Amino acid sequence: MKIAIFNNSKPYNLSESFGSIKNLAAIINSNKNLTLQIETHTDNILDRKSIVLLSVARAEAIKALMVGMGVPSYQLKTKGFGASKPITDNRDEAHRRKNRRVEIEVISN
DSSP states (O other): OOOOOBOTTOOSBOGGGHHHHHHHHHHHHTOTTOEEEEEEEOOSSSOHHHHHHHHHHHHHHHHHHHHHTTOOGGGEEEEEEETSSOSSOOSSHHHHHHHSEEEEEEEEO
16 A cells, blocks of 8 residues: 655655545554554655655654544654665666655554
8 A cells, every 4th residue: 555645855745645644544543552653765866864854754744644633643653764775776767766655564563
């Protein structure tokens, strides 16, 4: 499931992300023992410091939306990895798009 879609180099979710985020919030709200970590990744186009900050801001933006949907903040952890964990090289836009992603990890149940 694609959780969030972002404009290039922006930390704000595009409107087409809201449905996926809302579905995930409903799952968490129905299980108060569930804690998730929102992990965000970027391509390597900007300098290292900028992409790490962008990645952190994206994770926090998703968390803020979910808290606004009733998810207690203590059930959500965030981690921005920047470009440190690519799933493919960054040779062209199609490959960079794959590296710009959000992963959700269950860290307690």
